[in-house]
Amino acid sequence: GAVVSQHPSWVICKSGTSVKIECRSLDFQATTMFWYRQFPKQSLMLMATSNEGSKATYEQGVEKDKFLINHASLTLSTLTVTSAHPEDSSFYICSAIRAGRGTATNEKLFFGSGTQLSVL
């Protein structure tokens, strides 16, 4: 089955620093990746859609300058939380669609294992 690797699995950082989270599709090419944020005991909220070779599409209310997304290759997307603050502490999870798949509604997403970010 398709595997998505997300790294790091957890990170603690000081307020004001930047943190980079990587999302890799290990055995398939991913034209599109998604970044979600999840607060404790809540659902996943889509932050942005990342397309290889183009700018990410951000959901309403998500700060583009704070959450930088780069999808430089078909197997890697990165989310950088810039100048992190305690309110950015959350669980971030990525997902990917295999390249070449049609836009059928049954194309399922493959998820990374998530990154727990704690900003002190």
Added chain:
Amino acid sequence: AQKITQTQPGMFVQEKEAVTLDCTYDTSDPSYGLFWYKQPSSGEMIFLIYQGSYDQQNATEGRYSLNFQKARKSANLVISASQLGDSAMYFCAMREAPGAGSYQLTFGKGTKLSVIP
């Protein structure tokens, strides 16, 4: 309005018993897909089952089955013969009619299932 509604924040089930997790959805698109994902305490999202809006039969995957009632816009997940390892958060999700880049899923708030020995 919420597109996916899961009304049960938490559920308990005895080991080896069956349990139904509720999910209702709202869409005006004739073509859509419904998904269930399991999220253990480790955080990963595990795909369980898929139901397409045009599928004539209810989807089944091992111990998981989806009770799809299109007219009621409900897609309840049934887990048979519950196991301790089934304890997790369960999310219902929907993808509406495909369009350019329209792969994204809309998730419900989830139901925390606890299996009791």
